[in-house]
Amino acid sequence: MSASTSSRSYSKPQYTSENVKDAVAAYKSGSMTSVEATKTFKVPESTIRNHAQNSQLRTGVGRKAVYDNKKVHNNSIYETRKKRLCNFLNRWKNELKRMREKKLERARKIGFTEEIRVGWFNLLHDIMSKNDLLDKPRQIFNCDETGFSDQTKGRPA
Numbered sequence: 001m002s003a004s005t006s007s008r009s010y011s012k013p014q015y016t017s018e019n020v021k022d023a024v025a026a027y028k029s030g031s032m033t034s035v036e037a038t039k040t041f042k043v044p045e046s047t048i049r050n051h052a053q054n055s056q057l058r059t060g061v062g063r064k065a066v067y068d069n070k071k072v073h074n075n076s077i078y079e080t081r082k083k084r085l086c087n088f089l090n091r092w093k094n095e096l097k098r099m100r101e102k103k104l105e106r107a108r109k110i111g112f113t114e115e116i117r118v119g120w121f122n123l124l125h126d127i128m129s130k131n132d133l134l135d136k137p138r139q140i141f142n143c144d145e146t147g148f149s150d151q152t153k154g155r156p157a
Contacts, residue, residue, distance in 0.1 A: 015043045024051045 023041035026032040027048050034045045034052075041048075051057050089096060128134050 015041065019043050020047065020051060023048045027052050 019041040020043050023032075023037040023043045026040070027034055027037050032040065034048045037043065037048050038045045089098075125134075128140075133140055
């Protein structure tokens with residue numbers, strides 16, 4: 001034996017489940033032999049014979065995957081985003097701090113009605129239409145000299 005280890009390379013089959021079904025049907029009906037079906041449908045002879053003998057076999061190679069691709073993809077995206085957030089927070093740890101959310105004041109909660117909400121969005125739409133900004137989101141900024149805050153009461157910083 002050689003010192004290097006060889007690994008088996010796996011190539012995906014070049015036939016579809018439809019090819020297998022058609023080849024098995026042709027073989028079972030007697031219109032083709034397994035050799036002829038192999039040449040016509042590009043499915044291995046043993047696969048055709050096995051599927052002809054046992055109709056419960058599924059088309060595919062190997063065991064079913066534990067995770068489907070969507071779960072694996074979602075998990076990898078989550079891990080990537082989590083890592084990026086942690087790196088961002090570490091880079092800016094001297095200027096950013098984590099804070100818990102504060103409950104909305106009762107007066108603000110009671111005062112925020114559907115009429116006020118709709119009125120605010122109507123006013124926003126009118127201002128954006130007047131200034132021709134509806135189709136130019138890159139020209140819209142939301143800040144002032146004191147920074148960003150949604151707290152209306154309290155001591156100034």
